[in-house]
Amino acid sequence: MSEVNVVGVSACPAGLAHTPMAAKALELAGKKLGYNVKIEQQGMMGPVHAITQEEADQADFVLIASDQKITDMERFKGKKVIRVNINTCIQAPEAVLKKCVSAVMN
Amino acid sequence: MNVKKTLKEWEGYIMSGISYMIPTIIGGAIIVGIPQLIGMACGVDDLGKFAKATGFFHMLYQVNQVGWIGISLVNLVIGGFTAYAIGDKPALGAGFIGGQLATNNQQGFIGAVIAGFIAGYVARWCRKIHVSDKWKSAIELLVTPLLTTGAVAVINGLILNAPLAAINTGLLAWIKGMITSKTNGLIVALVLGGMIGVDLGGPVNKAAWAAGNFFFLEGVYQPCLYTNIAICAIPLGYSLMTFVWPKKRFSGNLYELGRSNLISGAFGITEGAIPYFLKAPQLIFVNVIGGALGAGAGELMGVNSHIPPLGGLPGILTADNIPAYVCGILVCAVFIAVVAPLVANFTEDNGKKITEDDIQLDITTE
Numbered sequence: 036m037s038e039v040n041v042v043g044v045s046a047c048p049a050g051l052a053h054t055p056m057a058a059k060a061l062e063l064a065g066k067k068l069g070y071n072v073k074i075e076q077q078g079m080m081g082p083v084h085a086i087t088q089e090e091a092d093q094a095d096f097v098l099i100a101s102d103q104k105i106t107d108m109e110r111f112k113g114k115k116v117i118r119v120n121i122n123t124c125i126q127a128p129e130a131v132l133k134k135c136v137s138a139v140m141n
Numbered sequence: 142m143n144v145k146k147t148l149k150e151w152e153g154y155i156m157s158g159i160s161y162m163i164p165t166i167i168g169g170a171i172i173v174g175i176p177q178l179i180g181m182a183c184g185v186d187d188l189g190k191f192a193k194a195t196g197f198f199h200m201l202y203q204v205n206q207v208g209w210i211g212i213s214l215v216n217l218v219i220g221g222f223t224a225y226a227i228g229d230k231p232a233l234g235a236g237f238i239g240g241q242l243a244t245n246n247q248q249g250f251i252g253a254v255i256a257g258f259i260a261g262y263v264a265r266w267c268r269k270i271h272v273s274d275k276w277k278s279a280i281e282l283l284v285t286p287l288l289t290t291g292a293v294a295v296i297n298g299l300i301l302n303a304p305l306a307a308i309n310t311g312l313l314a315w316i317k318g319m320i321t322s323k324t325n326g327l328i329v330a331l332v333l334g335g336m337i338g339v340d341l342g343g344p345v346n347k348a349a350w351a352a353g354n355f356f357f358l359e360g361v362y363q364p365c366l367y368t369n370i371a372i373c374a375i376p377l378g379y380s381l382m383t384f385v386w387p388k389k390r391f392s393g394n395l396y397e398l399g400r401s402n403l404i405s406g407a408f409g410i411t412e413g414a415i416p417y418f419l420k421a422p423q424l425i426f427v428n429v430i431g432g433a434l435g436a437g438a439g440e441l442m443g444v445n446s447h448i449p450p451l452g453g454l455p456g457i458l459t460a461d462n463i464p465a466y467v468c469g470i471l472v473c474a475v476f477i478a479v480v481a482p483l484v485a486n487f488t489e490d491n492g493k494k495i496t497e498d499d500i501q502l503d504i505t506t507e
Contacts, residue, residue, distance in 0.1 A: 046160075047160075047342070048156040048160045048163070048343075053412065079163075079164065101153075102150070102153035102156070103153045103226070104153070104157035104222075104226035108507055112507055114506070114507050115505075116506065116507045117503065117504050118502075119500065119501070119502060123500055123501075125419065127495035127496075127499075130495055130497045130499075133497055134497040134502060135502060137497075139504070
């Protein structure tokens with residue numbers, strides 16, 4: 036299997052704590068597992084660490100750590116989008132990534 | 142149709158609406174509060190007396206009125222962005238209209254959310270209308286706005302107008318009655334304070350917060366004060382915990398976090414306490430009981446406010462009965478600081494491990 040590229044978006048109601056916590060947890064877990072993970076934070080201040088169209092095009096799948104409205108989903112047209120509960124992403128980021136990868140790549 | 146999944150989606154839509162409303166209401170409340178506090182410091186309790194005057198107090202009045210605009214927009218923002226979450230851009234306008242309708246006709250928060258759902262789902266349905274390309278722009282430009290706003294006008298403005306207004310005013314009168322009676326007021330405080338502790342910033346927490354704000358908009362401030370006490374006291378409790386217990390009882394990370402929770406608590410961000418809760422899920426009971434105790438203590442001591450209350454420690458400034466507010470915070474914070482380390486081990490990784498099998502994926506193609 037070649038390199039795994041993951042992009043994603045995290046969002047929570049207040050956008051203060053869960054949003055960056057989930058994004059950082061997933062990116063850190065990605066580093067450990069050897070995946071390229073970039074998570075955009077759609078929090079209180081609007082999009083932080085935004086995913087560009089190019090990055091979106093290269094991604095193998097899109098991970099949404101939220102059950103909320105995510106803006107600019109047009110970027111991910113044609114991509115597999117996986118929604119996961121944001122708390123699960125904070126608590127077990129590695130397991131989330133592994134499971135997503137095995138669900139999408141096989 | 143999967144009922145559980147639908148409810149989960151609805152919850153996400155309402156939370157999206159609330160996430161846009163939070164900055165509106167906080168901005169409004171601060172701009173209402175600051176001139177009022179300056180006025181009070183100068184011995185003027187009611188800036189309204191200076192509505193037609195000139196000079197310094199009239200300037201305070203003018204700024205204060207801008208803040209009230211923010212607060213009066215809350216239903217509009219909720220209606221609009223709940224609709225937006227469901228039906229994207231074409232739903233936004235009708236959602237705004239429905240939200241303002243809810244304000245004008247005393248339908249309250251509930252009316253605004255229902256209008257948002259109607260606007261959102263009608264807009265979503267409009268996208269399914271298939272016509273030849275030359276008519277497409279007509280659908281987008283005229284038919285969708287007509288149908289979304291028309292549905293809100295007929296359903297919320299006509300059919301549901303009287304029942305929604307009756308529910309809203311009835312609910313308000315009921316809670317007002319409960320708050321003024323001693324025992325029932327305590328129940329309201331215990332329930333709201335406890336809810337804040339359930340998920341620390343998740344849907345239950347935000348539901349309690351929204352309930353507080355629902356009454357806030359009607360000028361009934363006690364429920365909001367009850368939630369504010371619990372919101373700032375829970376993170377403060379975890380902070381206090383790292384000061385009173387020996388350092389060796391905490392992992393380096395959680396010890397440091399205790400310091401940053403001082404700030405989270407001071408500004409009313411319950412989310413600061415989440416890492417402790419993730420470490421030891423049984424802390425939910427400590428958080429719920431702590432939040433309920435704090436809010437209950439505040440209620441028993443008669444916490445109140447006659448201007449829109451600020452959250453966190455700045456709330457001390459806007460409270461009429463400062464000892465009640467502070468005491469409520471202390472009761473909750475001390476309870477958590479003392480009890481949490483007794484029921485949870487903060488030293489090393491001992492949290493419940495989530496395995497791949499526990500994780501639910503919801504896969505679609507965009």
